[in-house]
Amino acid sequence: MDLQLRGKTAFISGSTGGIGAAIARTLAAEGTRVIVNGRSEQAVHDAVTALRRTHPDVGHDGIVADFADPASVERLLGDLGAVDILVNNVGQFGLAQFESVSDDDWAHILEVNLMSGVRLSRHVLPGMLDRGWGRILFVSSESGVNIPADMIHYGVTKAAMIALGNGLAKRTRGTDVTVNTILGGPTYSDGVAATIEAIAADQSAPADAVKASIIGQNRTTLLERFLEPEEIAALAAYLASPLASATNGAALRADGGVLTGML
Numbered sequence: 001m002d003l004q005l006r007g008k009t010a011f012i013s014g015s016t017g018g019i020g021a022a023i024a025r026t027l028a029a030e031g032t033r034v035i036v037n038g039r040s041e042q043a044v045h046d047a048v049t050a051l052r053r054t055h056p057d058v059g060h061d062g063i064v065a066d067f068a069d070p071a072s073v074e075r076l077l078g079d080l081g082a083v084d085i086l087v088n089n090v091g092q093f094g095l096a097q098f099e100s101v102s103d104d105d106w107a108h109i110l111e112v113n114l115m116s117g118v119r120l121s122r123h124v125l126p127g128m129l130d131r132g133w134g135r136i137l138f139v140s141s142e143s144g145v146n147i148p149a150d151m152i153h154y155g156v157t158k159a160a161m162i163a164l165g166n167g168l169a170k171r172t173r174g175t176d177v178t179v180n181t182i183l184g185g186p187t188y189s190d191g192v193a194a195t196i197e198a199i200a201a202d203q204s205a206p207a208d209a210v211k212a213s214i215i216g217q218n219r220t221t222l223l224e225r226f227l228e229p230e231e232i233a234a235l236a237a238y239l240a241s242p243l244a245s246a247t248n249g250a251a252l253r254a255d256g257g258v259l260t261g262m263l
Helices: 018-029 041-054 070-079 103-131 152-172 190-203 207-216 229-240
Strands: 009-012 033-038 061-064 085-088 133-141 176-184 251-254
Touching: 009 018, 018 033, 018 041, 018 085, 018 133, 018 229, 033 041, 041 061, 070 103, 085 103, 085 229, 103 133, 103 152, 103 176, 133 152, 133 229, 152 176, 152 251, 176 229, 190 207, 229 251
Parallel strands: 009 033, 009 085, 033 061, 085 133, 133 176, 176 251
Antiparallel strands: none
């Protein structure tokens, strides 16, 4: 299926690895010019080089920025020109008991997970509305709907992303600009893989066994496995395309059946 994305330009925050990198690859395969982002010069360089190697006919690029640093974000916004597609993907997570999460921890995760999307969307939305076409996507999580007790701080930021996307969609009335949110399920991203490997090392157990044990404890997943980043990316590419023109202000599930309610 042709998603009609050739000639579009997309910026994806946090896209040198994991879900963001999968979205970058999927959009590039559809002919989209992709601007990747990461905190490391080397990681951004490697990601751009890989995209240019596999899809050399489009001028892919990258911008280094740390979304925990507002000054770094300001520099990014100064370098970021007009884009047709914004994917707010960058995010941090981690297991923590509520009582142990300090005010500084809360401020940090809100800065990265929520304020990144606020600042980027505020930057690109006026241009999209002026041009009459655009796509803003938020990569949220099922944890924003069913807040995990051991990741309350993370779940709250993901719930806020859903609310932000819903509110911004109301700004697009009567245009061909849409704003939607993806509710991802347990995904074997780079961050999850690193966490599982750390647990495995701590327990002196094989990483595959720890991986199977963790997903096995999730009694609501219908897939009974971790999602692959490419499965999230497939939905993101569709929502970014002109074919998704009738979908706006929605929170769409790519969660493997973790959220088992009808809505």
